[in-house]
Amino acid sequence: MRVLIAFDKFKGSMSAKAACNAAAETMLERHPDWECRSAPLTDGGEGFAEIITEALGGQIVSDIATFPDGRQGTAIRGRIRSANITQRLRKILQLPPEGDLAIVEMAQTAGYGLVTDPENRDPWKLTTHGVGEQLDQASDKEVSAILMGIGGSATNDLGCGALEALGLTAFDPEGRKVSPITPAHWKHICGFHPFPKTARPALRIACDVSHPLHGPDGAAAVFGPQKGLVSHDIPRMQSEMERIGDLLSETFGGSEALARQPGMGAAGGIAFGLSLAWPDTRLIPGFECVANTLGIDNLLQWADLVITGEGRFDATSLSGKGPGSILRAAQSKGIPTCVLAGQIEANIRQDSGKTGDNVRLVPISDPDIPLNESMRMGIESIRKSIRQLFP
Known part of the structure; x- marks a missing residue:
């Protein structure tokens, strides 16, 4: 049996990589003659830099950067040498024909998880300054492109903090500098x-977000409440x-139509x-982007069984x-699939038409155990579920 294990992160509990490793190890303990391949997933948020860099045989680089609440901390990014990037991948990612690729993950410097004090989770006060710092540090002469994931952000500043880190300055009616641009x-x-x-x-x-910048489907209305607005x-x-x-558009000569384009409302408007x-x-x-980088199509052609999931499905x-x-x-492709998640939405469990035939939906958390405790037990819950499903 050939098993593809492809989890996304279980937010607040375990990384995608940790979940995949736990499932693969437990599966092989039960069935040592089976073959398991892991493909940790990312939506552009936590884990993006590590997962993409590792998949492409790159190097992890550490920076000291500004966190959303103004503290300084360590953030990672990736560096992929030109020789490791195929022309096919360059075409898919719309990259220049030559040069190294830098991988930047917004969650490393503007992620929700970096704001440890709940009282500071206020998008009026948080900044993307560190994102700009990492973009600047990644921009050396051998790098022809930067691939950036923007999931999991705590901010809603239109990217003003990042632009300030790159040299943008704001002024008031008296000509005085306004900083920080939160x-x-x-x-x-x-x-x-x-x-x-x-x-x-x-x-x-x-x-993967298609929301425009403004309006009822825009950044503030849709994502603001998740960030504390x-x-x-x-x-x-x-x-x-x-x-x-509008002021930014005037400053940089941009089109008014840009704000209406799909995706401009993602990550507090940083795009x-x-x-x-x-x-x-x-x-x-x-x-x-992730699927092509990880070679998901080839892995699915190889697999007899797929195990996937995330914190909440x-x-x-x-x-x-x-x-x-x-x-x-x-x-x-007709491949049997198991979805393991901390929580599975009730209407999805009740309506098999939403997921298709030959799919098993398995909530791994015990509803009688408090959420915080369940999150601490994430790895063991994955192991227990695999043992029960594949005795």
Whole structure:
């Protein structure tokens, strides 16, 4: 039996890699004659830099960078040598024909998990400054492109913090500098001075979110509450985002239509800010990027059984996220599939039409155990479920 194990992260419990390793080790303990291959998944958030860099035989680099609440800390990024990047992958990722590739993960410097004090989880006060620092540090003369994942962010600043790290300055009506350029300070800003134009690597942003920047489907309305934005503040945040977005467009000569493009509302609008200011910036489909980098199609051709899952498997999982996409692809090839998740949305469990035939949905958490304790038991819960499913 050939088993493909492809988990995404179990947020707050275990990484995608740890979940895959636990499942593979337990499976081989039970069935030593079976063959297991692991393909840790990422939606562009936590684990993106490590997973992509490892898959392409690259090197992990550590930086000291600014976290969203202003603290300094260590963040990693990846570096892939030109010789490791096939022309096919360059075409898929829309990369230049030559040069090294840097991998930047927004969650390393602007991730929700970095804001450890719940009282500081306020998108008015948080910054993407560290993202700009890492983009700058990744931009050496041998790097022709940067691939950036933007999942798991805590911020909603249009990328202003990142642009400030790259040299953008804001000023008030009296001409005084306004810093930091966080949403809490936007009310004082009447204009920007752009940073000098310099040669920079191409920037490819892996993104599966199709939301525009503004409106009822925009960044503040849809993702703001997840980041701590209270409901009565959403209209004010939307209004300020529109005003600051217009000022950024004037500063960098951008089109008003950019804000309406799909994906501009992802990660607090950072794709919008970078698309205005960073030459040759493009959004590329996130899961497609990961799938091609990991060789998922080839792994599915090889597999007799697929095991996938994540912390919570719900409707969003079936709308382009990694585990749902793996499930769909496996079903199209007639491969039996097991979905293991901390929680599985009730209507998905009750309606097999949502997932297809030959699929087993297995919640690994005990509903009688408190959530915090269940999250601490993540690895053992994976092992226990594998033992029960494949005795």
